Amino acid sequence: MPANPPAWLLTVARRRAVDRLRSEAVAARATPLLAIDADLSRRAMEVAADPAAADDQLPDERLRLVLICAHPVLSAELAAALSLRLVMGVPTHEVARLFCLPVTTMAARLTRARKRLAAVGSLLPPDDDVLVDRLGTVADVAYLAFTAAYAPSSGDRVVLPELAATAVELVRVVRDLAPPEARAAADLDALWALVLLQHARRDARTGEDGSLVLLAEQDRRRWRHAEIAEALRVLTPVVGTATPYRLQAMIAAQHALAPTAEQTRWDRIAAWYAELEALTGSPVVRLNRAVAVAETDGPEAGLGVLRGVDPRRVMPHRRAAVEADLLLRTGREAEAATAFDAAIAACPEGVERRHLEQRALLLSRRRARAGSPRSRSVPSAPG
Secondary structure (H helix, E strand, O other), rough: OOOOOOHHHHHHHHHHHHHHHHHHHHHHHHHHHHHHHHHHHHHHHHHHOOOHOOOOOOOHHHHHHHHHHHHOOOHHHHHHHHHHHOOOOHHHHHHHHHHHOHHHHHHHHHHHHHHHHHHHHOOOOHHHHHHHHHHHHHHHHHHHHHHHHHHOOOOOOOHHHHHHHHHHHHHHHHHHHHOHHHHHHHHHHHHHHHHHHHHHHHHOOOOOOEEEEEHHHOHHHOHHHHHHHHHHHHHHOOOOOOOHHHHHHHHHHHHHOOOHHHOHHHHHHHHHHHHHHHHHOHHHHHHHHHHHHHHHHHHHHHHHHHHOHHHOOHHHHHHHHHHHHHHHOOOOOHHHHHHHHHHHOOOOEHHHHHHHHHHHHHHHHHHHHOOOOOOOOOOOOOO
């Protein structure tokens, strides 16, 4: 028994009352946001139960929902982030990764975006004129979702096939629906070729045990060559003025056309990455360019490009992993081991971290056989 039962009861009652008042205040603020979530979910369930009930102009309900999220009250970036989270089901931490932002920052931005939509009051789909204006945002959402499916930052799967298939289908639908002038403006043919080329490699991306298989080590016989042929047919007429989607599609096509990894035209890929970086200023593009330059001009040249990549604007474990690989190729094994340690420490648990641990372990054993002192401990690979 408490020393003063009446006082104890009064304290408990007061705390319960405060909790109740706080809950009611939170509920009052959250009701408009929950209404948006409920409306989006209701629409999706209605079409799943009766696909014939969908509007003939917008036969894919995901497209309808992304168009709603792409309301002009939101910036293109906010619209894309909200669509990924609410419509495509991408976890908040993956959305944050795609935009190179801290998870807390992205969560706050998503909340603000939902509040802005709630203030609009109407979630009706846009008319034909607005549809054309919003196609660019829909295309960006679809490709970001595709990227999230093929590059999850954590977990035990290299590929998220359900999300990848949904993103590919969304690109197909929006391309089929777009008038010719809108299709050209949003560069939808190049985007369609890009996702087909990358999706065609899905069967070769993992080993029988689910482990990560790098592009250079993939069995190219397992690629979907019919999809590659369709992508090349679509891409050929649109090659011309450089755009982000066209340059990425041309890079993917160069990988697809190479009979072996050794026959890849890395000089062309490095040049296209340089154009893409000039267009976008993306640190992720620069990271990829460092790899291409290393293949063309040697690992020291690749390290020179890599030094310009701000680790705060990319996933730090991937920058460190590229650095470790390039250092290893220059023969600087002690520095490579340190870089592998940094990559492992920054990488979330999952298949990618196990891949890094395996590579670090192989390097550690090689150095031990050569009699080199270890600079620091390297985690061993599981299993």
